Amino acid sequence: MCDDCWKRAGSPKIDSPGVRAAVAAIAECGGDLPPLLDDYNVEERALDGDEQTCKDWSGAVVIPEHAAKMLAVVQAMRPLSVQERYAALALSDGYWALP
DSSP states (O other): OOHHHHHHTTOOOOOOHHHHHHHHHHHHHTSOOIIIIITOOOSGGGGOOOHHHHHHHHTSOOOHHHHHHHHHHHHHHTTSOHHHHHHHHHHHTTSSOOO
16 A cells, blocks of 8 residues: 555556456455555566465565465556556555546
8 A cells, every 4th residue: 555656656546447357356356466566566577476485585485376466466557557557556545436
């Protein structure tokens, strides 16, 4: 959760199918990707990982099913613009709401 990060990015509130898909993937994941979900690392290099990267990010022992959910978040975020990524994270954190 980084509302300052979202605010510094201009507080984007973008409602798109991609943003909604990312929010759904985040909800399924349960928040075990701190560098992405808590720290709002939305740059391309932060999303270059694979399933092992997701496991490393979580800092915990991860069962394969959960690693797949974490990877689904990364995959949902990759095609989005940086602004859409911020919007998705902020929406999932409750900083703004869909109409």
